[in-house]
Amino acid sequence: MLDPKDFKEHSDPVIGWIDHYLNNITKFPVKAQVAPGEIYHAIPQEAPLLPEPMEKIMEDLDSTILPGITHWQHPGFHAYFPANSSVESVLAESITSAIGAQCMIWDTSPAAAELEQRMVEWLRDAMGIPSGFEGVIQDSASSASLVALITAREVATGFRSNDEGVPGNLRIYGSAETHSSIEKAIGVCGIGKRNLVKVGTDPKLQMDPSLLKKVIGQDLERGLKPCAVVATLGTTGTLAVDPLKEIAAICKKEGIWLHVDAAYAGTALLLPEYRWMIEGIEQADSFVFNPHKWMFTNFDCSVYFVKDAGLLIKSFEVLPEYLKTKSRGRVNDYRDWSVPLGRRFRALKLWFVIRSYGVEGIREKLREHIRLNSYFCEVLGTMDGLVMPVEPFLNFSCFRLQPDGVTDPEAVNQLNEAFLEEINRSGELFLTHTKVDGHYIIRMIIGQTYVSQSHVELALSRIKEAATLTMKNFNPLG
Ligand SMILES: Cc1ncc(COP(=O)(O)O)c(C=O)c1O
Numbered sequence: 001m002l003d004p005k006d007f008k009e010h011s012d013p014v015i016g017w018i019d020h021y022l023n024n025i026t027k028f029p030v031k032a033q034v035a036p037g038e039i040y041h042a043i044p045q046e047a048p049l050l051p052e053p054m055e056k057i058m059e060d061l062d063s064t065i066l067p068g069i070t071h072w073q074h075p076g077f078h079a080y081f082p083a084n085s086s087v088e089s090v091l092a093e094s095i096t097s098a099i100g101a102q103c104m105i106w107d108t109s110p111a112a113a114e115l116e117q118r119m120v121e122w123l124r125d126a127m128g129i130p131s132g133f134e135g136v137i138q139d140s141a142s143s144a145s146l147v148a149l150i151t152a153r154e155v156a157t158g159f160r161s162n163d164e165g166v167p168g169n170l171r172i173y174g175s176a177e178t179h180s181s182i183e184k185a186i187g188v189c190g191i192g193k194r195n196l197v198k199v200g201t202d203p204k205l206q207m208d209p210s211l212l213k214k215v216i217g218q219d220l221e222r223g224l225k226p227c228a229v230v231a232t233l234g235t236t237g238t239l240a241v242d243p244l245k246e247i248a249a250i251c252k253k254e255g256i257w258l259h260v261d262a263a264y265a266g267t268a269l270l271l272p273e274y275r276w277m278i279e280g281i282e283q284a285d286s287f288v289f290n291p292h293k294w295m296f297t298n299f300d301c302s303v304y305f306v307k308d309a310g311l312l313i314k315s316f317e318v319l320p321e322y323l324k325t326k327s328r329g330r331v332n333d334y335r336d337w338s339v340p341l342g343r344r345f346r347a348l349k350l351w352f353v354i355r356s357y358g359v360e361g362i363r364e365k366l367r368e369h370i371r372l373n374s375y376f377c378e379v380l381g382t383m384d385g386l387v388m389p390v391e392p393f394l395n396f397s398c399f400r401l402q403p404d405g406v407t408d409p410e411a412v413n414q415l416n417e418a419f420l421e422e423i424n425r426s427g428e429l430f431l432t433h434t435k436v437d438g439h440y441i442i443r444m445i446i447g448q449t450y451v452s453q454s455h456v457e458l459a460l461s462r463i464k465e466a467a468t469l470t471m472k473n474f475n476p477l478g
Helices: 006-023 037-041 054-068 087-099 110-127 140-156 178-189 211-222 244-254 265-269 272-278 309-316 347-380 410-425 453-472
Strands: 134-140 170-175 194-198 224-233 259-263 285-291 302-306 396-401 430-436 439-445
Touching: 006 054, 006 087, 037 054, 087 347, 110 134, 110 302, 110 347, 134 140, 140 170, 140 178, 140 259, 140 285, 140 302, 140 309, 170 178, 170 211, 178 194, 178 430, 194 211, 211 224, 211 244, 224 244, 244 259, 265 272, 265 285, 265 347, 272 453, 302 309, 347 396, 347 453, 396 410, 396 453, 410 430, 410 439, 410 453
Parallel strands: 170 194, 170 224, 224 259, 259 285
Antiparallel strands: 134 302, 285 302, 396 439, 430 439
């Protein structure tokens, strides 16, 4: 057991470890290369009865745990969406854990509540979200969207569902590209997944507002109750942007809650040149984006904005005797703004990141990622046999091998699956895939905080080598 008076002695090796890790991260394979169960079986079956020395624990961190880590902060991490971080954020998280505050209500740490209030205002103003919106930090976009749908459900049922249960006629509209967290939330909040209506998309995979209008009309005719529309700015598959302005006009006319899921691409709103994405935002009711994806702030940190915080609080408030305080009503008790009671002090890392970078510093980095993506696409576009089936956007692109004369879609899909495996085999890169209209495509995101031109050049040469090798081994007849 360690004593706080020896903190420096014990923390020095750990700080040294972090320093070495961050500065040598490219020496690790980006994606963990272990088999299922390998780490589990390397951990003793029983907990130690007697204390073990820190030196031994740190040794085991290197030998047992590290091989099973996928290195999200590696500049060759181009998979999924990033969960990028920064030195500032790592330092702030260390302080947060030392403070160890549980920030459920204002009284349990007034600074945490008030810093949170100010941080979401800083972001709201820097992103061009209307000043009437208020915000709260949640653990994830999934939680924020659940909160949005529960609030929409309460509004649609005159605040009766929390008490009486949920009627079976509420309808939620998204597109086929809407994130799976929305489907999950619809199930969890009792509306029922069968009440999710997947509206058709246009060729750019953006929700088609005329189809939205049509399905809402059909539902009304059947006596069903439109409850909420979820518009996505930056879909997970291909970063498609739903046309917010048109969707917002429909929601306004029909009195339907409009939730905007900008989990990934929302960060781009810090750049004035991308504000077109939120034309119509003043008609939206709620909006979520994740600084823990592309804004250099460690997971977890998701910012949820809501136009009428009163509706949110009315949907989530419960007040047991033991949580009654004298400050109530004059302060933000954020436990009433989300599902869990207990809350981490997440605002501190935002404060560190925003102050140390400055908004302009963040913008500079975002623009550099976008520039690197343009460069990547320009060079990739010249490579034989590769096509880019979807228009690149921000720091995202996608591509696939399309050999001349091969028309069997399944054969081409299998070829691309083998191509992706070959790209990832080197351990220097990690990319993932999705399917568009049944076609397997490889996604590339350039969003790790410290990624640079040389990393992108390395990625391009590995992709080129992998394409050549995959084509060499390809037998179109199977
Ligand atoms: C568009 C979109 N919405 C929601 C989510 C879920 O985010 P979280 O992991 O914060 O719940 C994601 C995750 O990638 C996403 O891309």
